[in-house]
Amino acid sequence: MLLALWAGVEAAFPLRRRVQTRARRWRINAAIAATASMVIRGVQIPVALAVAAAVSAAGVGLIGWIGIPGLAAGVLGFVLLDYTTYVWHRLNHRVPFLWRFHRVHHTDLDLDVTTAFRFHFGELALSVAYRAAQVAIIDAAPVALLTYEIVMNAATEFHHSNTKLPLRWERLLNLALVTPRMHGIHHSIVERETNANWSVIFSWWDRLHRTLRLDVPQDAIAIGLPAFRRPQELTFRRLMLMPFGGQRPTWQLPDGETPDRSLHTDPRRLVA
Template identity: 50%
Template sequence: MKIIFPKFDNIGMPLLGMAAAALFVLEAKRQLRRRTRPKMERLLENGSVAAAALPALRLLLVPGMYAAAQRAQAYNFGLLRWLGLPKWVRYAAGFLLLDYTNYLWHVLLHKSDLLWRFHNVHHSDLDLDLSTAWRFHIGENIASVPYRATAIALIGVPAPLVLFYEVIFEGAAAFHHSNLRLPYRAERQLCKFIVTPRMHGIHHSIVARETNSNFSVIFSCWDRLHRSLRLNVPQDEITIGVPAYRDPQEQSPKRLFMLPFERQRPWQLPDGTVPDREERQPRQVLLP
């Protein structure tokens, strides 16, 4: 079946590029967390990982998802079509359900030993900023194709919505991975609805229960629904990364590419201690 992409894809990609450029400048001017490594070294490392992974995203994942939506439409397949909903309801519900399935996929990346091997490449970054948003192993992008394509077909997502959601999805990922310090009061309100840099920074902590929280991508309601939301960690107390992978010498593109195929280390620091901190209550109040 021939896949014809709507013009929105040609508009959405330049919009993402402009958003990324704006975030790159803003996070340099309004830094949220102190860097632990030279910026240029990380840009080269993360850029090298992205150079392999992004083609898989653009040439395999996005076409695969769009083809799944077209095929489901051709056979009148999918929940939203079977319910006979009005067009605007199908689009609104489709957007929400796509975001929910990506929440579940993110949880699966952490719970599956096999998938974590690949997702570990993303989390082992020793700092967190815009470049981390593209630091995904090519194997993770490839593994997501059958999951996301199947979800799209089962939901019955309209094909144009697939591309619209993907642009918002990638823009949201760039935003919440950025090292951008937003006004605290504004972000405290904003994270009630969408994922923000402070909220996602907690997800990249070396403390296990903090890493295993805040899985949402666009809307934060999924973490509230599943009680996986954690906001009560100050940013200046967070150490970014994975405790067993603290050596900057292991951040080379070659080592990162091979990481999923090596024996995974236990969740502990090189000296054998397990990172932890005293639990604060309430969990759902964002701290500066």
């Protein structure tokens, strides 16, 4: 439902010009989404829920230890899940083994709502253990975890969507939330722009860690990774095999150049 809504809105008010036809990308992203959802729904959520129930019952973990009542505990659990998911996203870029898998998500040559489902099943399989550890340490209640999963999904669709919001609205929203322009910069082929904006729901975490960058104009952004500019290479089969075997350097264009640009503006000021 939400997916169809965003697809309609982004077609009516596009933010960035597409470089590929929708039909081709959507076919590939739908195939990846099918494998991804088996891991998320079949393994990740059931395992995390079981851990949440066990930890809640045992009264161990951070929130149980602090001993705050129901609703406040739920809100704290939700917020801490989002913070630790920021850390996970950052690790996915920083740890070479995790990057092998996460970079499949970043090879998309356009960004739209379907990119929100383009995750290699290996990345999600690895995240099963991380999500279970998050829940166990935080002691997030099952209801806080389920709410987080639902809101995270909606937020991921929103910030990947190619929707042009009025700049003023987006500046306001971005004080609290990750928005499409902010996340578009994270998908830039310029390495230092990709190494920014790791937050998922709340944009606070990037503000807190000074990893926020909002001053890149959207029409200056090329979406994707320098090493994978040719659509012929980005078939479903090749993307599934991409994390395994030899890895070509991510940040070099086929001609050997490394894309970069220097900005002398305020990185905390969102531009169009």
